[in-house]
Amino acid sequence: MEEKLSGAATPAGPALSRRALLAAAIATPLTGVIARYGNAQGAPTIRIGVLADMSGAYRDTGGPTSLACAQQAVEDFRPAERGINVEILAADHQQKADVGAALARRWYDLDDVDVIVEVNNSAVALAVGNVAHDKNKIHLNTGAVSSDLTGRHCNPSLLHWTSDSWMCANAIAPHLVRDGGKDWYFIAPDYAFGHSLQRDTARMVEQAGGKVLGRTFYPFPSTTDYSSYLLQAVRSGAKVLGFANGAGDLQNSLKQAHEFGLHQRGIRITSLVTFITDIHSVGLEITQDLVLTESFYWDLNDRTRAFTRRVLPKTPRNYPNQEHAATYSGVLHYLKAVAEIGPAKAKASGQDTIAAMKRLPTDDDCFGAGRLREDGRKINATHLFSVKKPSESKGAWDYYKLISTIPAEEAFRPVAEGGCPFIQR
Incomplete structure (x- = not known):
């Protein structure tokens, strides 16, 4: 018998077992079915593949906690009550685009997977998205960050x-x-995510009246020592050092910048993609007063706290961040579209399902109300936070102070400026 994580299972399905989480965390490229929901006889089964970094630098940022959030979305949807069968699979893309694309082809062709979610690597996401398009399936990206x-x-x-x-x-x-x-000055990983984040931020800096004095792209994922890049930033004379990286890379960068005493040198540190899991790993002593943005914070309002209470029994050592919350939100909205058009039609055509997802307004406990735009961009309000000083925090995971909220229609790039080729303007 499998040992369950604390917390009762809902009628929609079982709690995620420790064995299942461990299997995902040490995954060979492909794992089996993690969880099954519903027992509707004769109804087709909707299959959701969670493709993430389950064992590498981005494990806590996405990984098993995203898998738990996908499961929570299915449980909250209660497919058994709607006569819908759902299965969740999981795999590790190993930060390699070719591995991710091969897994996507196998899932779509051989394992009858209908939608792949997460994929917290922009190069992998681009590859998986192309496979999804070839197969008339769906890539619901909730992890990669490139605006491209x-x-x-x-x-x-x-x-x-x-x-x-x-x-x-x-x-x-x-x-x-x-x-x-x-x-x-910018320090960024040398792949799609780092390049797009540095490019977009540099443009915003210049539009706001600032200047970019330099940038460095480092090999990813093999770099762990950032000392030479930090010295280049100091020599540039920059007053702001922007880390355009994430997860383990970002955490190492912040620690080493603190060891180098960059703050004492008059250099302000900012991290452009930061999650609460990063703050927890590095600690408030180093990250205090850091300005960051997330669309989700577990303690933002009653709805975010309610979601967090539901999912924490599955992942008690890792509070959900915006990537985890996005996996929950995306899977839940996808299932609402499946219910709208019927599972048979949803399995037959990814494009029909996407059309339904775009027609339906989005609303969930993580992000509140929003919508899915014609270019595939899901929009909702986002928030600017500063990190609390150790003396201000009331305990573990009490880390953010809200600076401002940016309305949904202002938070994301306008459709007309994106250059999306399939949008006819």
Whole structure:
């Protein structure tokens, strides 16, 4: 008998077992079915594949907690009560685009998977999105950040939930320039995510009246020592150092910047894509006063707290961040569209399902009301936070102070500026 995580299972399905989480965390490229829901006789089974970094640098940022949030979405949807059968699968893309694309083909062709979610690597997401388009399936990206996913590399089968590089740049760069941070230097990983995040932020800095004095792209995912890049930033004379990286890379960068005493040198540190899991890992002593943006914070309001209470029994050591919340939100909205058009039609055509997802307004406990735009960009309000000082925090995971909220229609790049080729303007 499998040992269950604490917390009772809902009628829709079982709690995620420790064995299942461990299997996902140490995954060979492909795992079996993680959970099954519903027992409708004769009804087709909707299959959801969670493709993420289950064992590498982005494990806590996405990984098993995203898998738990996908399960929570299915449980909250209660497919058994709607006569719908659902299965969840999980796999590790290993931060490799070829591995991700091969897994997507196998899932779509051999395992009858209908939608792939998460994929917290922009290069992998672009590859999976292309496979989804070839197969008339869906890639519901809830992890990768490049704004190119709904810009020049958009396709009708790829949907983008929560943050992207344009949104992060739009929230953070003008605020810091107005606050005196006019001269910038960037350190970024040398792949699609880092390039798009650095590009979008540099543009926002310049539009706000600031200047970019330099940038460095480092090998990903092999870099762990950032000392030479930090020295280049110091020599540039920049007053703001922007880390355009994430997860383990970001955490190491913040720690090493603190060891180098960059703050004492008059250099302000900002991280352009930051999650509460990063703050928890690095600690408030190092991250205090850091300005960041997330679309979700577990303690933002009654609805976010209610969602967090439901999912924490599955992942008690890792509070949900906006990537985890996006996986919940995206899966829940996808299932609402399946119910709208029927599981048979949803399995037959990813495009018909996406059309239904775009017709239906989005609303959930993580992000509140929003919508899915014609270019596949899901929009909702986002928030600018500062990190609390250790003396201000009341305990573990009590880390953010709200600076401002950016309305949904202002938070994301306008459709007309994205260059999405399948949108006819």
